Amino acid sequence: MAKILIIDDDPDIVESMRIILESCRHTVTVAISGEEGLKAAGAAGYDLIILDVMMETMSKGFEVARSLRESGANKAVPILLLTAIKESTGLDFEKEAGDKDWLPVDAYLEKPLKPNELLRKVESLLKGK
Amino acid sequence: MKDAAPAQPEGLAGSLYWLIRLRWFAVAGIFFTALFADRVLQVRLAYAPLYSIAAALGVYNFLSLLYLNRAKAAARPDLPDVMNRLANAQIPMDLLSLTALAHFSGGVENPFIYYFVFHMIIASILLSRRDCYLQATAAILLFLLLAGMEYSGLWAHYCVASSAAGCRRADILYLLGASAAFASTLYIAVYMGTSTALKLRGKEAGLRGAYLLLKEKDRIKSNYVLRVTHDVKEHLAAIQACLDPVLHGLTGGLTPGQESLIRRSYERTEKLTFFVKALLEITRIKLSRKMETGPFSLRKTAENAVNFVEERARRKNIKLTSSVMPGVDIVTGAQIYIEETVANFLANSIKYTPEGGSVELTIGDAGASVLIRVKDTGMGIPKDELPHIFEEFYRARNAKATERTGTGLGLSIAKEVAEKHNGRIWVESEEGKGSAFYFSLPKAAPAPALL
Secondary structure (H helix, E strand, C coil): CCEEEEECCCHHHHHHHHHHHHCCCCEEEEECCHHHHHHHHHHCCCCEEEEECCCCCCCHHHHHHHHHHHCHHHCCCCEEEEECCHHHHCCCHHHHCCCCCCCCCCEEEECCCCHHHHHHHHHHHHHCC | CCCCCCCCHHHHHHHHHHHHHHHHHHHHHHHHHHHHHHHCCCCCCCHHHHHHHHHHHHHHHHHHHHHHHHHHHCCCCCHHHHHHHHHHHHHHHHHHHHHHHHHHCCHHHCHHHHHHHHHHHHHHHHCCHHHHHHHHHHHHHHHHHHHHHHHHCCCCCCCCCCCHHHCCCCCHHHHHHHHHHHHHHHHHHHHHHHHHHHHHHHHHHHHHHHHHHHHHHHHHHHHHHHHHHHHHHHHHHHHHHHHHHHHCCCCCCCCHHHHHHHHHHHHHHHHHHHHHHHHHHHHHHHHCCCCCCEEEEHHHHHHHHHHHHHHHHHHCCCEEEEEECCCCCEEEECHHHHHHHHHHHHHHHHHCCCCCCEEEEEEEEECCEEEEEEEECCCCCCHHHHHHCCCCCCCCHHHHHHCCCCCCCHHHHHHHHHHHCCCEEEEEEECCCEEEEEEEEECCCCCCCCC
16 A cells, blocks of 8 residues: 555556556556646655656656656655657666666656556565665 | 769779779780781881880789779778879870870871770760860870971881881871871760760769659658657557556456457557557668667577577477577677567568478578578468568468468568668578578678668
8 A cells, every 4th residue: 555656648548557556555646747746746755656758758757757856755765667768769778777867767667568567566666665 | 065074983983993904905905916017917117115015004004903902992081082183194194105106106107096086985984074175185286296206207207008108207288187187086086975974974963863862752751650650659558558457357347248359459459569669660770870780699699589489489399499600609780680680580480380390590601791591391482472571561472371460571670680781681482391581691890871
């Protein structure tokens, strides 16, 4: 039972994640833009933030991740980054996720999401907290 | 009239080599003609200078060849200039040689004096129109010099006429007529030659322009495809994300009918995703000017590819073997794409080989390149379809009949990968017996792909 914040601008993907996570009794808050996500993150203490890397622009997700880290409240909250851009950009997230300065996230997951994979990642991030 | 532009630098180098080849024939021609005139016709000429000129021409030709090779190997940035200078210098050298030859074999009376026309034709091919007229003028001046010097007696005259009476060294009317005919012939030859060359170059430029335009249009098309497929893929991901929790019962139980329909929908989105990904991949390869390349172990790459398809082979009870020739290992290229190409060959062979068959991967050494071969005992490819199987979206009849789905893009991607590596890809197949796919991959890094 954790408080999870989803920041993603695709309402359909958000809805599917909400249903998956609520089925495991997590409390889910949804923000459908980077700004809304940052506002929401400032207010309540979340246990996990799920962030889509590609919102309006490609770099938006990275910016949001960095802002989250800079605000004191979320310094230690694990961030799970959703990506669908590996094939389009050739970015190797497995490699980049190690570079915390550039990409300050704890794990990443590639779209399309599989419910089981999402839950497994979420559980492991919550446990490691 | 517009000045004919000199030939393209690459073309000019080719022409210079051609000129050097021609000159070897000239050297041999002079030698044997002199020999024939001396021994058979027994014309009394100054043979020693003739042979010396032939020898000098040979030496000078050899040096030109050496210089050209050096300049090319050093890839000098001013190569076009070097070529142009070489072309502009060689023709006067040839004119001088021919004048010297003429002097020792009858002067302007030598019927072979008209060989100057050949130099004008060569100049028309190699040089700009202005330079051609300069060369023609130089040849005419040499002609006049020769006639004048021999007429005045300052230079010796070696007569080629059968009798001394036939010698027209001092026949002023003859000399004037011969000079006029010679000069007009040369100028007319240059005019005709350069006009033809100009026309051909104009056509060449037109074709080149059309080719570049097509390339550019193709690039725009690929960019468009990239955008569209990317959008399609995003919507597909959302559809899958929504169907998935339902299928997993996270929204409550499903009736068997509901489950069946949703599963089918889901499977179709998966196939569509696979197709879209393949389309994205081939488009991206086409758009990339060059690939990121580096040295990697082909042995390890082949192993990865085999591991990737092993399970599939096992399920169909297909014997999957691989062998890499000793000594073959490190090559330079885009490792990921090479691995994918090999895996693609293997997966294809496994897909179209009936249960109990065999698929064999061999990698051999072929000097500057390695030869990757995947051979199977599958259904083979109908002969009339062989030329098409590397075309985008093409699937052979019997392949479609066996496996309904397939993108028809796998082999096109492989072909693009091969081409980006300056390699070659081809297939040998006999329907009902099996197929062998070949990929010849250069060991060294490919040069950056040109537009």
